[in-house]
Amino acid sequence: MKFANGQATVYNRNVEQPLTTEGVMRSSRVEVSFNPVYQKLVWHKVTVKRGAKEMNRLSSSAITLLQREQSLDQEIVDGYVTAMLVIDDTRKGDVIDYSYSIEGRNPIYGQHAFFNTFMGWTIPLLNSTDVLFLITVVIFNISSINLMINPLFRKKMGSLSINGR
Structure with missing residues (x-):
């Protein structure tokens, strides 16, 4: 997390090597939630390494934006969206490596960071x-x-x- 002058950037990197069918299913679908009113999602890298071969899997066609209001039943609308990335052709033993940043934060927090x-x-x-x-x-x-x-x-x-x- 980089925090300066009330602005924040949170960088995330995950490296996973699923060894089961269930692990492959979970690892090949990445969901990132953010609020586009004050945040921006930036994808840096999505690769699949199989043996010595590393394949780039970052493609805008693999990303779907979903509007999910988790608390709508309580009449709360928060404006968050979920970017869902589906990484095709992943197998047991592949190394899945992805990174992204979320830039910006809710201005209500002022100079406080968490x-x-x-x-x-x-x-x-x-x-x-x-x-x-x-x-x-x-x-x-x-x-x-x-x-x-x-x-x-x-x-x-x-x-x-x-x-x-």
Whole structure:
């Protein structure tokens, strides 16, 4: 997360190697939610590596924008859309690597920044690591909600690493 002058950019990169049919189905469909009123989604890279061959799978035709109002039954409209990317021709053992950024944030938060990460998965996972790079000295609080694992937090000069092995 890059935060300066009230603006934020959150960069995400996922590298997955599904080893089961269920894993392939989950890994080949990526969903990213954002609010186009004050945010912009930027795709950087979508590749599938099979053996020594790396194939580019970033294509605008593979991305569908869905308007989903999750709280419509409570008469709440939030304006978020979901970009759904379907990565074709993925197989067991392929390495799927994708990255994107969400630029902008809700102006209601002013100079306050926050970051959250999800470390709970419904399929077996070898390792999960999140890194938060800190450009300036900040005070932050860490809290865990409904976490069945004990994550390892590492503070280094300018970064906080969270490993949820």
